[in-house]
Amino acid sequence: MAELPLPAELLSVALAEARLGLREGGVPIGAALFGADGELLGRGHNRRVQDGDPSTHAETAAFRAAGRLRGYGRTTMVTTLSPCWYCSGLVRQFGIGQVVIGEARTFQGGHDWLAEQGVRITVLDDAECIALMREFIATRPDLWYEDIGE
């Protein structure tokens, strides 16, 4: 039986999505949802700018791309940035079992709250994720604060 890839390998998919979002002029946050055996169920990135859609965060995009599923307990959500309350609520409601986070330095959402609920949380503190967000926030603070409702 196949196994779930290492967290850094999972993150590479989310990072590719974040970079794609940046090239499109959007908020550079990417995510992907993996099954227990390492199969990629869905991937996506923030689409506020691209679609004028404030509801599509990276995590919700990956979740949507995976389509209708039953039972998320053995799935892993990987995201380049600590999930905001909206995306943390998604994880809690659907019982996603594990969240792998690129970094939580530039923004910290609800991942401690998820850990309290029994969600397995891994924060990688990845240098490229940090650099991507630092540069984006410095360059487009308007867009960033719009995206997190501040």
Next chain:
Amino acid sequence: MAELPLPAELLSVALAEARLGLREGGVPIGAALFGADGELLGRGHNRRVQDGDPSTHAETAAFRAAGRLRGYGRTTMVTTLSPCWYCSGLVRQFGIGQVVIGEARTFQGGHDWLAEQGVRITVLDDAECIALMREFIATRPDLWYEDIGE
């Protein structure tokens, strides 16, 4: 200056969305987002079945339909059913100031948690909202439990 309509009037818009969702064969939950002066910013309903999209709950549909906005503190989200954790997270992240809820008998999500965060919560205990959900859950339990990830 115009004023925000009474809660029951706000609910009528969400209820119309829920009924539309039911006619489409979907999960009958509706919502709408209103501005401080009572202007309708966006409305929508759950689209799990219609679009094969598990990420579109009534509240996220209404939020998306409102487009890109800055500052949700004076907006009111009205929904036919107590918002699940996913939709409660949306309210918290974007600082939506008030939530009007049709009913919380058939399902209770995160509205007490939102009240603790300072969100103004009104639960109407509306008989039609309760009947709509009771009948739906009895008729399509598979679809209902899929929608809340259980």
